[in-house]
Amino acid sequence: LEVSGMSTMYSGPKALGRAIKDRVFEETGLIISAGLAPNKFLAKLASDLDKPDGLVVIPYGREKEILAPLPINRIWGVGPRTEKILKTGGFHLMRHIQALPDESSLIPHVGNQARRIWELANGIDDRPVETDRKIQSIGAEETYEEDLTDGSAIELEFRYFANRLSKRLRKRNLLGHTVSIKVRYDDFTTVSRQKRLDTPSDHEHVFFETALILWNKLMQDKTSKQPKGTKKDVEMLGATTKVKSRNSKYSSSKEITFMEPPGPIRLLGLTVSGLDEEVPMQDSLFESPQDETEDKLASVLDSLESKFGETVIMSGALWQRFHGDNGTRRKRSELKSAVDARGDAPSNTVGDISSNTADDTLSNTTDDTSANEDTKSTDKKELKKF
Template sequence: MNVMVPEHRAILHCDLDAFYASVEQRDHPEYRGKPVIVGGGPNDRGVVAAASYEARAFGIHSAMPLQTAGRLCPDGIFVPGDGQKYEAASDAVMALFAERTPLVEPISLDEAFLDVTATEHLFGGAESIARALKRDVREQLGLVLSVGVATNKLCAKIGSDLRKPDGLVIVPAGGEEAFLAPLELGRLWGVGPKTREVLEGWGLRTIAELAAMDVSVLETRLGEHGRHIWERAHGIDEGVVIGDGRTPKSVGHSHTFDRNTLDGATIESMLLALSEGVGRRLRGQQLRGRTITLHLRVAPFETRTRQRTLAEPTDDDLKIFGTARQLLRDALAEDRRNGRTSPVRLVGVTASGIEIGRQMGLFDHVRTTRLNAALDAVREKFGDTALDRASARLRERRRFSDRRTKKST
């Protein structure tokens, strides 16, 4: 098979804006447009885990003591945070990433590198993938994603951060050095407060000024580190995106209604849209689910789940919908029998009991073969990027639970 090998890599860095706070604002419409501080109460001893953009306007940022945040913004909405909810939102976002490329390297719950070098031709180019991801994350998950697109991780990462929130920065191939030139030194990997102090002591302010230095001078004074930051200042970064090779335990979508509803038709049509989303994601990752779960949150906070395990695992929208709808009708009928009619606040559907692989049609087979051939060709040129590595997400999860533990002591 003839495979075109691209001239350069196509890397995306995707980063959700004010992640924990945005999840809270999504799930609590009354929080929207207001300063939301996640991490605990204004009198607690812990630190801020996340602040909404409205809270940042008061000078609040993550890692700041909660009590400081409480003084800066006494009327802010302080919430303890819900690690499980953020993990579920993260899983949903990562699953969208995985639809575009198998090479997804999660950096934390809300951040990942994607190498789309081998797959961009399937989706109309790296910029189209970036725009589609931003749209899907907004429409399907109610969150806002900033993306940087570049030929390496360094420029993609700096790009995603440059125009937050809702940013999209594209660094053209060959334009890496010019892109970095006007930026301040601290944006460069490897230039922490200590190195920065040294460089500023020499009168350097911008990345361009660092790039203009004689590399041998940097090497003499800073050793190997000096050469590394000089290379980065020239936009050079060979770091590869390492796919985490994981299979999700479940694939699910949910929707919170703006107004609680008792209308069966409204709930069912939403359930259809959600089931289609789940089916599409399963097919995108070549997965099938054996168990379908319906989630219902009724006013005010009671959450109910009902599930059914199918004879055969499925990735079919209508099979998922049919099962979820029956579960919904059973649940509502039971409520009526018990004389309860609580309006529905949230409806969700999840496929679990995930199995890899499905019976592929001819087109799928051709596409998969092409994809694999393209991946192999890219690996040959740019190195094997498909190594497994312990996921950084685990570290992030532990960090969050540590924070919660600390807070309660």
């Protein structure tokens, strides 16, 4: 945030920082650390120095003094490889770089990064604060306390992510061109796949179906690379979902054969990128009543959630993801039996959209205001409010 001049409205920088922290907590219920400093680099560094609930102020004129004892890996952009190179050259702390009259002694070690590293070590950062920077992508991912081992649980996770992302796109009137998934196995191997959509979309079912297609591709690639004779048999899980781009001229229903994972999954993620503002389209002769109904339904659900909270309404599938017999989120080991039983869920009918399973129901469960929230599950207390 650009807060130049605002400290005069408070008793000092710390009072301003406390006001920001208090406002964030009141509005979102989140505890944050805050840093106030003369520039972006120092403010970010200050906020990292006392997590998770700290407040650090770096005053004008004391930048170098505060930076001096810190290790060089605190410099923005200095990763493990650059850190190793700098340490080989005798630069372990920021004060070692501050002792140089300019960046010339760093050039043999880090090349064209020398000027930036020297300036940041001395507390110099002239980058402006961009308050209206265009969003390039949105994503949701989660690291699991218990590794996922069955396809039913993984399918629910991708549906949950697709639900969150579609809602956030609608709120910002954005459409996404590309969908990508991220998977981390129990050995910490991380892989990803992406697919460009034929038509940009903000629709949950489009993202969900694409995620499952990418998952199957990933599983096929992984099993095909295993040594001959050691390949694990991959089971198939059938799923059916209605898939329609929000601005498309038609609706379609596709059978998705979902592949079981070859091993435990530690992390899953779904990202939509290539974002553009939604442009109103002329009504088409081919636009079906169901297309219009689905768009209206999404709008109504968004409105309900904004008024009554994120758990006021959700699909049967997402309800199973979060709720056990006592109304709290079930453990991942319990999800498979919940999904297997979903065919017994009550029918849901809204306009022309009807379903005998939880899979065909549009739903909206969360409206994240922070990228960091995308990695967290809905709080149990929030689920109990309703």
